[in-house]
Amino acid sequence: MANIIVLGAGVMGSAFAQLLADAGNDVRLVGTHLDQDIIDSIKHDGLHPNLNVKLPGRIGAFSYEELDQVLAGSIQLIVFGVNSAGVDWAVNQIGSRLKTIIPVLMLTKGLAPVDNSIKILPHVVQKGLSHFNIVDIPIAAVGGPCIAGELAARRESSVVIAHPESQFLDRLLALVDTPYYHARASTDLIGVEVCAALKNFYTLAIGYATGQLEKKGKAANGALMHNLAAGLFTQAMAEMSYFVNFFGGQPDSVLGLAGVGDLYVTCQAGRNGRMGNLLGKGLRYKEAKSNHMPNDTVEGAELALGIGKTLNRWLADKKIDGNSIPLATKIVEAICDNLPLQIPWTLFYQDT
């Protein structure tokens, strides 16, 4: 097994730290500057206040200010458990301290605008570390349907770990080998990461169905709006396939855990679906955010705000085919331009 640092003590980083400990690794969980209360609580009695779980005592908990000390030992893997807004911070923390090549595994998901283009986060990290003259670090990523609270409760979860090199993947799979965590390898890092980021984005639109239902109510005969949600889900899948292909990934990944699996689970629970619900009720994004979710990070909306401009430029330049992503176009419009979310039915299902 291995000595592993998990950077970021939010719900996913901490649940993953427990998994790694269950698999027999020596784990050091390092909180960011936003995690001090969590780290204090874990140091006190093991309790992670947001996961509502007592972490095993063998997990060491540290403040980021103790990172020098944590990195001084022999470390075989660094896990990025920060959220997408914390990636630059994590890169700086690690980049300024790293003296040897230590592989990185990313739980953080997203797409980021870089140099007039859009990149998956492992490539953003790679570029960020290169500014510290750190190159050749293998950076893998986890995708698939894995709600942190369920992982922390050791409930059956299925994920895919992605990196172009199979040998590295085999080593990573061995580090997470536990009965309740069903991990598979994928060499399609791009496809997995594009899916992982876009599932939040498209859940904004699929959640629209629950909001519409609340707004319009049950029909006189008791009918709900499952057909509407399923139609949106299908269009989201088609557009995710287009994007995966566009960015150079394998469209097969959309059919796998990182694609359909993660989109499915994200629609069942969470903040993106909740924002979608508010949009479906007819609220505009800014109103929904400030009045109902002021302290929540809505990753799908952050993604739209991050890549919306680039996407619109590519649409204008016909670098990207607007007919293939009509729903994405409307989501970007709803988030970036604060317009009501519209469902462009006549443009849907072109490839059915």
Add this chain to the structure above:
Amino acid sequence: MANIIVLGAGVMGSAFAQLLADAGNDVRLVGTHLDQDIIDSIKHDGLHPNLNVKLPGRIGAFSYEELDQVLAGSIQLIVFGVNSAGVDWAVNQIGSRLKTIIPVLMLTKGLAPVDNSIKILPHVVQKGLSHFNIVDIPIAAVGGPCIAGELAARRESSVVIAHPESQFLDRLLALVDTPYYHARASTDLIGVEVCAALKNFYTLAIGYATGQLEKKGKAANGALMHNLAAGLFTQAMAEMSYFVNFFGGQPDSVLGLAGVGDLYVTCQAGRNGRMGNLLGKGLRYKEAKSNHMPNDTVEGAELALGIGKTLNRWLADKKIDGNSIPLATKIVEAICDNLPLQIPWTLFYQDT
């Protein structure tokens, strides 16, 4: 527009009859021998007692005993709205009376064992009609996420109409053109039909997650079992892709309305999910059926009972690859052999 017969006055046949009327067609809704109460009610005041909707007065309602009279007029399309157990009956009713070539559109979904093989229902109907020397009838089919009660309430629904000939598809699309019904054409009749049948079958396994949750309860930290459901959903998608390819369909259909769309909606509501829930609680199929759903047709279980033997023989003969359908194998075992439903995690996600 057209004069259209809808054969079968159950919820889907009747909701579709209303759609056809909304689109401007002249519709005659014909009940089977099981639908007499429904037909009587519709004749009385338009109310469909199971849909809880008053059908438009311009839809003519008839008993199957009036079929001669109904067929005497000029008819351009016959819609099969019976359930899968009623297909033979419908073929006999139509086959014994038909004097001209009238195209058929099937709402009925399923796969049936025929001559030591497994066929999609349009091919079963084709074969059945050939016994009456009726050949060359074009038979199309509807797939996609469309809960009948929602369609009857005129809520947004998305479907795919499948047939190898595009011109016939264009005519059919024109007949269902209404603002709330988003229909697209597919020339992949086999792929659409295999998906349409298997979505019920796999929902038995996905529903297992809700049963497990009820049995084991929330975790101490409040966690549910969405990860489990999403894992099963993903494996179902992979196996549906295998089956579609095996039967000669286009795997792309699995990514479309008939595949992922219909699987999604079927998991949200209905009898297959309810049976899956009972299996997930630990009940065996026969106990679940006789004690909890004695009067319900569980289409996914009927499918397993119908094709289970053939499937097992194909597995034994290695005509079909067992490694590609581990979940199907366990579902067949649970239904046909009345064994507890097991989830073979280690065999999952081979293609991820």
